[in-house]
Amino acid sequence: MTAELVGGLEPPDYASHDRAAREQYDPVFTGDVKRELDELLTRYPTKMAALLPALWIVQRVRGWVSDQGMAEVAGQLDLTPAYVKGVVTFYTMYHQHPVGKYFIQVCTTSPCGICGAEDVVKAFLRHTNTGELGITSPEGRFTVIEVECLGACGFATPVMINEEFIESVTPDKVPDLLARLT
Amino acid sequence: MGFPHQSHSRETTVLSKYFGDADARTLAGWKKRGGYKALEKALDMQPADIVNVVKESGLRGRGGAGFPTGLKWSFMKPGDGKPHYLCCNADESEPGTFKDRELMRWTPHALVEGCAIAAYAIGAETAYIYIRGEFTEPLYWMEKAVKEAYDARIIGKNAMGSGKRIDVYVHKGAGAYICGEETALMESLEGRRGNPRIKPPFPAVSGVFGMPTTINNVETLIAAAPILLNGADWYKKMSLSNPKSTGTKLYSVCGNIQRPGTYEVVMGFPFKEFLYDLCGGPLHGRKFKAVIPGGASVPIQNMEEAEATLMDYEGFVAQGSMLGSGGVIVIDDAQPMVTVIARIARFFAHESCAQCTQCREGTAWTTKILERIRDGEGTMEDLDTLLDIAEQMTGKTICVLSDSCAVPVVSGIKKFRGEFEALIQGRRFHPVTAAVA
Numbered sequence: 001m002t003a004e005l006v007g008g009l010e011p012p013d014y015a016s017h018d019r020a021a022r023e024q025y026d027p028v029f030t031g032d033v034k035r036e037l038d039e040l041l042t043r044y045p046t047k048m049a050a051l052l053p054a055l056w057i058v059q060r061v062r063g064w065v066s067d068q069g070m071a072e073v074a075g076q077l078d079l080t081p082a083y084v085k086g087v088v089t090f091y092t093m094y095h096q097h098p099v100g101k102y103f104i105q106v107c108t109t110s111p112c113g114i115c116g117a118e119d120v121v122k123a124f125l126r127h128t129n130t131g132e133l134g135i136t137s138p139e140g141r142f143t144v145i146e147v148e149c150l151g152a153c154g155f156a157t158p159v160m161i162n163e164e165f166i167e168s169v170t171p172d173k174v175p176d177l178l179a180r181l182t
Numbered sequence: 183m184g185f186p187h188q189s190h191s192r193e194t195t196v197l198s199k200y201f202g203d204a205d206a207r208t209l210a211g212w213k214k215r216g217g218y219k220a221l222e223k224a225l226d227m228q229p230a231d232i233v234n235v236v237k238e239s240g241l242r243g244r245g246g247a248g249f250p251t252g253l254k255w256s257f258m259k260p261g262d263g264k265p266h267y268l269c270c271n272a273d274e275s276e277p278g279t280f281k282d283r284e285l286m287r288w289t290p291h292a293l294v295e296g297c298a299i300a301a302y303a304i305g306a307e308t309a310y311i312y313i314r315g316e317f318t319e320p321l322y323w324m325e326k327a328v329k330e331a332y333d334a335r336i337i338g339k340n341a342m343g344s345g346k347r348i349d350v351y352v353h354k355g356a357g358a359y360i361c362g363e364e365t366a367l368m369e370s371l372e373g374r375r376g377n378p379r380i381k382p383p384f385p386a387v388s389g390v391f392g393m394p395t396t397i398n399n400v401e402t403l404i405a406a407a408p409i410l411l412n413g414a415d416w417y418k419k420m421s422l423s424n425p426k427s428t429g430t431k432l433y434s435v436c437g438n439i440q441r442p443g444t445y446e447v448v449m450g451f452p453f454k455e456f457l458y459d460l461c462g463g464p465l466h467g468r469k470f471k472a473v474i475p476g477g478a479s480v481p482i483q484n485m486e487e488a489e490a491t492l493m494d495y496e497g498f499v500a501q502g503s504m505l506g507s508g509g510v511i512v513i514d515d516a517q518p519m520v521t522v523i524a525r526i527a528r529f530f531a532h533e534s535c536a537q538c539t540q541c542r543e544g545t546a547w548t549t550k551i552l553e554r555i556r557d558g559e560g561t562m563e564d565l566d567t568l569l570d571i572a573e574q575m576t577g578k579t580i581c582v583l584s585d586s587c588a589v590p591v592v593s594g595i596k597k598f599r600g601e602f603e604a605l606i607q608g609r610r611f612h613p614v615t616a617a618v619a
Contacts, residue, residue: 043349043351044391045265045391046372046373046391048372048373048374049371049372049373049391050373051373052353052354052355052356052370052373053353053354055356056315056354056356077373086375087373087374087375090358090375090376090535091315091355091356091357091358091376092356092357092358093315093316093356093357094356094357105316108525109277109478109525109526109529110277110278110478110511110522110525110526110529111277111278111436111437111511113521113522113525114437114438114511114513114514114517114522115436115437115438147316148275148277148359148529148532148533149275149276149277149359149478149529150316151274151275151279151280151283151314151316151317152280152283153277153278153279153280153434153436153437153442153509153511154186154280154434154435154436154442154443154444155186155280155442156436156442160316160318163318164318165316165317165318165319
C-alpha cells in the first residue's frame, strides 16, 4: 500500500524529528541572562515561582518557547520538563511554535466587537497577505490572530504588534501601521 | 477625569486627577504632587490604626466583589510568626474594564505607595503586583516606578528610614483571564497553571506560598493613600446615596457612546446623567439599547433600568445588575443583542480553565447554541436549553467564571427575548439605518 492510499496522509518524517532532537541547543541562561534569572529568584520564596518570568526570558531571547527551552527552564528551576510544558500550555502568550517577525493580535471581544473590530481583523489579514488567522505569511513576516479582551476597550480597537500596544485602530489605519514595520 | 477627554465639572477627581499628566509618572513629579506623604504618615502609625481608618472610611473592594477593604486587612494577624504577603491584582481583563490600566500608566507611583501602605498595615514584607502580560505600557511604567522608589529608599529593606522592610515586585502574567480570580492569581504567581483553588481556606489563612495573604485590586490600594491623608470622614462624605457605598469610583466607559474613557464620580451618582451628559450620549442618529455596567460578567440592563440607577454597589443591584469592576459597556440599537451575547459567551468559553465540568462544557455549549441562533439556525427549544444550561452553571463550580457566563445569557434572554425569537423565526435583525455623517 502506498502512502497516498492512507487517507492521503503523508507518512511522518521521522528522520527530521531525529535531527531536531540531536540539533545543537544553545542554552539561554548564560552570562547576563543567567544573572537576570538569579536576581529574579531572590524575589520569591520558591524556585517554581520564577517559572513564568523565566519563560518570558526564553521567549524574549528566542522568539518562542521550544521543547528544549522548556527543558532548560525545568533544569534551572528543579522542575520536570513535563510540568513546565503543562504550565506553558495553560497561558496563551507563550508561543509554542515560531511565529512571524511581527505577531499581530487584534482584540475582538464584545466591546471592540460592537465598535467594528471584525473589519480591523479583515484589514490586517488582507494587507499582511496572511489571509487566515494564525497563519504566518509566506516570507515569515506576519502572523495575525484574534485575541480576547486587551483591556483598552475605550480605545477600540486595540492591537498589539509584538510588545507594542496600539490604541484606536481602524481599518483605514492598517496600511500605514504595516508600512512603518521594517 | 474623562480621560482621554477633558475633565467634566460633575466629576470628582481623586484617583484620576493626573491622568494625561506625564510629569506625574516620575518620582520627582509625583512627590511634587504630594506623593508618598501618605506612606510617610502610615509608617508613623500603628498597623492596626491604619486598618481602622480604612475600615471607618467604608472603602470597599474595587475589583468587582465589593468586600470591605478594612475588614479584609483585619483578617491578617500580625506577629503570628509567618511571612505575610500582599498581592495587588492588576490582571485587569474583564471585558469593558480599563481603569487600572490608566491608573498604572499615569500614576504608577500611586500604586507603589498604596502597596507599601497596605503591606505595612497587614504586616507583610513583600508585595507582588501581578500585571497581565498584554499590558506592556503599564508594565513599563510600574517597573520604572518601582525602581525609582527603591533607588530613593522609599521601599526596600529600610522603607523611608522606618526600619521596616517593604519589598514591591512586579510580576508579569502570560495571558489568562482566569488569573484575575484571586486564588488563580496566587497559583499563577507560584508558577503553576492558573486553576482557581477551593475556598476555604481563604487567602488570609493560606494564600500565596501557603502563607497569610491579602489580595486587593489596583484602585482599592491607590484609594488607601488619600484616605490616610484626609481621614475617613472626608472619604465617607463623598457619597450621594447611602453609607454602605462611600468615596469615588472609576468607571471605564466603552462601546457605542460619544466619549468613551475613564470617569471618576462619587458613589450614588445618577447613571442617566452619567451616560447622557458626562459621556456625551449615543452616537449620532442612534439610541442606547442596553448597558452592561460592571464588566461582561454582570447582568445586562435595559435602558429603563439603567436610567433609574444610582451608581453604587446597592444601586446597580436594585436595578437588576451589579457595580462589578465599573466597566460600562454601552450597546446601541444598531447592535444585534444575540451577536453581542454570543461573543461574550465565546470569551468565557475561551477563558475557562476547564477544571470544573459545568464550566468547561457549559461555556462551550452555550457558545455553540448562541452562535447557531445568531446564524439563523436556532430553534425555540434552544432558548430553554440555554436557560437550563445556565442554571446548571450557576453556583456549582470552584470559581464564578461559570456563573459569569450564565449571567449575560439569562439576563439577555429575559430582557431581549424578542430578538432571539425573531432570529429563530427567520426574521433577520434590521439595525436602524444609522445616519452617521
